[in-house]
Amino acid sequence: MNISSFPGYHGKILQIDLSKANISEKPLMPGVAEEYLGGRGMATRLFFDEIDPICDPLEADNVIVIATSPLIGTHAPTACRGHMVFKSPLTGIIGSPNCGGSWAHAFKSSGYDVLVIKGKSSEPVMIDISPEQVKIIPQAKLWGLDAHETTDRLTADPEKGKEYRILCIGPAGENLVRFSSVMNDKNRAYGRGGPGAVFGSKKLKAIRVSGRRKIFVKDEERYKSGLDQSQYLMRSAPITKRLMRELGTLGLIKLIDIIEMLPHRNFQDNLHRDDDLDKISGETLRKTILEKASACYGCSIACQRRTNVGGKKGEGPEYETVVMTGPNCGIYDLNAIARAHYRCNELGLDTISFGGTLACAMELSEKGYIPKKDWGQMNLSFGNGDILEKMVDLITARKGLGDILAEGSYRLAEHFQHPEYSMSIKKMEIPAYDPRASFTQALGYMTSPTGACHLRGGYAVSLAFFGGTKEIPRFSLLQSPIAIRNMQNLGIIQDSLGICRFTGFAFSTEPWARMASGITGRNFSTARMEEIANRIASLERIFNIKTGIGADEDTLPMRFQQESIIVGEKETRIPEETIVKMRKDYYQARGWDEQGVPRNLQ
Amino acid sequence: MKDKHWKANEALIHLFQTVGRASLLYDIQDSHCGNMVMRWIDERGKERMAITATGSQKGDLEPEHICFPSLKETDFGYYKASSESDIHAKILALEGVNASMHCHTKDLIIDTLDDEKKPSRPEPFYPTDPLGYYHLGGIIPVDWFALPSGSPQMVKVIPDRLSRHPVTLVQAHGAFSKGRTLTEAFFLQCVANNSGYIVRMMKKLDVDVEDLRGKIKSDPHAQFSYPLHEYRIEDDEACQFPKEEELVKEFYKTGARIFESRLSAFHTGSVSIRGVNTMFYAPNASMPREIGGPLLEISLSPENDDTKELEIHKFIYKETNFQAICHCWVPEAEAHAKFRYPGESKALERIIPIDAEGSYLYLVIPVLPPVHDIETFLQLLHDYKVVVVQGGGVWGVGSQSLSEVLHHPSSVREICLYRIGAYERGLDLRKMEPKKAHNW
Structure with a gap:
């Protein structure tokens, strides 16, 4: 397949076998694109074709597929998101996170639609992808660095005319924490299901991409009619034109409380004091720690929060993070939550599972199922915000009780013989909405x-x-x-x-259908x-x-x-x-x- | 028991009160006009009529405003009863008739006014919409009377007209209808007025109404999507899914809005929401709050006795993932669907909103001819979520909720109203339509 045969795609899959240090390309078959479109669909299909479903997720047999879509590389709003599929070490089933930022766009600009990674390196490596060359480069020096340091190192001193984008893991992934994430642009995460641990198990520290390959649009008029529709509607809808920019996702806190879905103390109840919620609301974040709003590549919604807590800068925290590490742990301290969130991004931890696992540990501790001798120096009581940042470090380093928490809430609760206190389904921690409501x-x-x-x-x-x-x-x-x-x-x-x-x-699928059909020339x-x-x-x-x-x-x-x-x-x-x-x-x-x-x- | 102890039971009072209020809401009465009548058996088994008192306020009836004169002789009951009691008594004497109603159906009245020298014989009114065509038999007789209120001539003529037609009109006064029930008589009044309203809207849009009437007369099936089934007398309080409290509330809320906002005439249209094996279905979607309408749980599989309307619901669900459907006979859309731009002969294929809200919501609304292939219909529903069918109403679909699908006919009505109003003022619609919308 080439550009003229199927616009919107480059028609190429990049395959890397880390065990054999082998790099190859194969064509993206039009049938796969026709039947699975891109992103999650295409990644799932190619993953399914490559993986042994009963493999150990932390062994060489696991396969990682990262796919882009035909919209990426165009001006379609928000079309920057990549999708990663792998077998999850947390759940043992499919892992399928999606991530914004700029990496997926840059990867597609390198001339590929999909990246398939198999095998396992014997030493830490990075993959360097550009239109001219793809390389597997030993990177022992990067092993142990956090995601921010890694990104800084790999983007320093770019070759002339090149702009690098980095996907990498932090120490949590290296240490095979089952809910470790893969970070993009330092603070965007392929978060859920432990993709960081899969990278870590393959000794894959980072993937650097660069390139300027363009996408050919087959039917400009049809594409633009959908683009016009989408832009018109996004400029009109309050959520996409204003609310997310002004309050971020954290603006949802009080709304979710009003509909009585906001979890409290490991989902034991949904009761919160208004003045407690005031301390962690989106409105409070805006008044206290917000520096400015920012956005993913090609996005006008701008829900990201650039924040500053006591001189330390970072991004977020988002709604899910705040609720899971906050009220769900009985904590209403925005600064403590934000610092822990920064640390999760640096070390590469999924904040939802982190909060859910910590809340589970707190309940097990309060009920006496985790003996005090196992607490170490930590007071694992609900409401203790002082331990948040420290717990991120302990889990990442797998030190003391942190080693058991690094396995996620289900294995933690099972370890202490009370799996019923893990608020998880298929071993993945439930996000910040109480299902009973x-x-x-x-x-x-x-x-x-x-x-x-x-x-x-x-x-x-x-x-x-x-x-x-x-x-x-x-x-x-x-x-x-x-x-x-x-x-x-x-x-x-x-x-x-x-x-x-x-x-x-702002709108449903109709404008996307026009854009996808216009770009590809096919009837989507x-x-x-x-x-x-x-x-x-x-x-x-x-x-x-x-x-x-x-x-x-x-x-x-x-x-x-x-x-x-x-x-x-x-x-x-x-x-x-x-x-x-x-x-x-x-x-x-x-x-x-x-x-x-x-x-x-x- | 003495006759002076007139006493309607609570059910009768409730029915008169609710139909009375609904007729005011639908704006086919003024504060004190019109009347409602039902056959009534008194405590001694004597047949009477229950009729509203003369000058009573139909929107605020009290028990004492319902009178029970004899059907067979002049008794004291006639002192207080409507001045048109004699007419109604004769209507009730018609076979199969248990109720009648007289309303000031304003739109129908306006459209049938003339300035001919009297006495004269006015032309009948020929509906151009499917509700009017099928439920009223395609014609509403119109009569001029020298004394157009309770006169002996009316007593003679009106029952005679109603022996052959469901509704008849007294020129410059209002319509009389008969029914097996009072709600049926009310239904016919609403449909008749709706037909008058549609013709008025068409005339505002310079639609060639006479030409259309000619086409309907020669081949109605080419002008209307499908023949309508007759009005069904059903238990309006029947609910086959009472445990789904939230959904029951949603259905009644939706039905009331359809009626009050005149998105579809009383007890017309349909809404549904689907589960995996069954659907919840309101076959009479336009339901005033106090009257309601049947709420049914129906198999998603086709059945032999399915109405055409129900068939379409089931077909949409079979072929798509949509969860909710609303079908309304929006009169403004019915009229607008026949519009042709000045100087253009092409049938309208899309309605382009010229108002801000309409543009935001829809960009364009596709219009299908009365006879169309079902694949095109489904494709348009997929792409636009709402379709106006000439002679077939407004179909809206949604992936989630009744509220979502209710929004479609409601918005379409407004969009059409603004366009009709702009055209009436002589504005150039083509200039007002966003240019981009022609590609949307």
Whole structure:
């Protein structure tokens, strides 16, 4: 395939086998692009074709695929996001994070659509990719450096005319922390599921990219009509034109509290004092530590926060980080949370799993299941913000109790013989929305292909707080299965187009369909994109089934089944019969059998 | 029990009150005009009519405003009852008729006014919309009376007209309708006025109404999407999914908005939301808050007795991932769909909003001819989420909620209203439409 045969793609897959130090290229078959579009879809297909599903995620057999989309390299808004797929060391099933920043755009500009990494190096290496050459370079000197230092080293003294972009791990990945992330532009993360540990296990410290290869657009008029639509709508919608720029994602704190979904103390309840929330709100961040708003490549939304705490500069913290390391740990200290967040970015830790695992440790400690002798110098009580930053270091270094926390909340709780205190699904920590306050969100967590993830599982909660006309009943058994399937499909389409979730608050798939069709000259209608989304969802499911999981794992922790919270003055929980009913209906909505096995794709 | 102890049961009072309020909301009465009538059996088993008192406020009826005169003789009940009681008594004598209603159907009245020298025989009114064509039999007789209120001539003529038509119009006064129930009589009044309104809108847009009427007469199936089933007498309080409290509330809320905002005439249109095996379906989407309409749980599989409307819901769900559907007979859209730009002969293919909100929401709204292939219809729903069908109403779909699909007909109505208003003022719509919209 070449540019003229399928515009929007370079038509090339770059394959690197670290065991053999072998670099090769192969053509991207048009059928893969036609049937899986790009990003998440294309990465999943190529991963599925390369991986042994029962491999050890931290051994050479694991495969990492990073894919771009046909929109990347154009002016399509927010089209900068890469998608990474691997077998997760945290969950044992598919890992599938998505990331903004500038790396994916730069990678595509090097002339490739997809990067496939196999094998395992015997020594620390980096991969250097440019249109002229691809190299595997030993980098023992970088091993041990944090993500910021690594990025600085690798971008210093660029060759003339070159601009480097860096994807790298910090010490957490090197030490195989099961929820370590891969960092991009220092502070953007392929966060969930432990991709950092997979890089670390392969002794892959960094991937540096550069290039200026352009994308050819087949049908400019069609592409521009979609582009015009999208820009027009993004300039109009409050969330995309203003709110995220002014308050960032942390502006959601009070909204989520109002709809009674904000977790507290390892999801024990959803009760917070208003003045406590004032201390950590987006409005407070703006007044106290914000330096300026910034954005990913090609994005006008500008949700990023450049912040400064006591002279230390960083980015964030975001909503998920603040809630999971804050109220979910009983902590309402924005400075402490921000410092811990900076440290997570430097060392390469997923902040959601970090917060969820720490909250689990706090509850186990308070209940006496972690003996005080194991606490070391730490007071593992809910509300103790002083330990946040230190715990990031201990987990990264796998020191003392940190070594067990580095395994994630499920293995931690299992280690202390009380797995019921891990608020996780398929061993991945639940993000910052209590599932008891929305059947749809609960079902999204249950059926997310990656474990409890609000993005891969369908960001249904957004429909409850700024869904606008799409607001849905939160406790409808009839509506939830289709509602979450549709939200998941929208997410799959967005991930496969390399665009940001937040665009969905301005418009749905129609402008993207025009842009994708215009760029490629192929018919990527909205109906076709839904077909593609269904295909990708089924493929992810098949992979997971091949790893050994089944319908029983599509469930919620016992806390959500047995312990009620108050929502709208009513006690609510999600009993087993509701879980079984929603799960069964969801499978049917997907066209899967009663055990959740896809019928239409093998 | 003495006759003076007139006492309507609570159900009857409630029905009169709710239909009365609905008729005011739909603006087919003034504060004190019109009347509602039902056949009534008193405590001694004697057949009477229950009729609103003369001059009573139909939007605020009290129990004492309902009178029960004899159907067969003049009794004291006629002192207080409507001045048109004699007409209604004769209407109730028609076979199968249990109720009747008289309303000041303003749009229909306005469209049938003339300045001919009287006495004269006005032309009948021929609806140009599918609701009017199918539910009213394609014609509303119009009569001029020297004394157009409660006169002996009216007593003679109106029941005769209603023996052959569901609705008849007294020129410059209002419509009389018959029904198996009071809600059916009200339904017919709303449909009749809706037809008058559509013709008025078409005339504002310089649509050649007479030419259209000719085409409808010669081949109605070429002008309307599909034949409509007759109005069904159903239990308006029936709800087959009471445990889904949030959804029940959503359905009633949606139905009330459709009715109050005149997105579809009373008990017309349909809305649904789907599950994996069944769908929740309101076959009479336009539901005043107090009257409601049946809420049904229906299999997603096709059934032999499915109406065409229900067939379309099921077909959309079968072929797509959409979760909610709303179909409304938006009168402004019905009229606008027949519009031709001055100097252009081409049928309208898209409605381009000229207002800010409309442009933001839709950019363009596709228009399909009455007869079209279903694949095109689905494709347009995928791409635009809302489609106006000439002679077929407004279809809107959504991936999530009833609220989402309700927004479609509501916005389309406004978009059409602004365009019609601008055209009426002599403004050039082509100049007002965003240029980019022609590629959207």
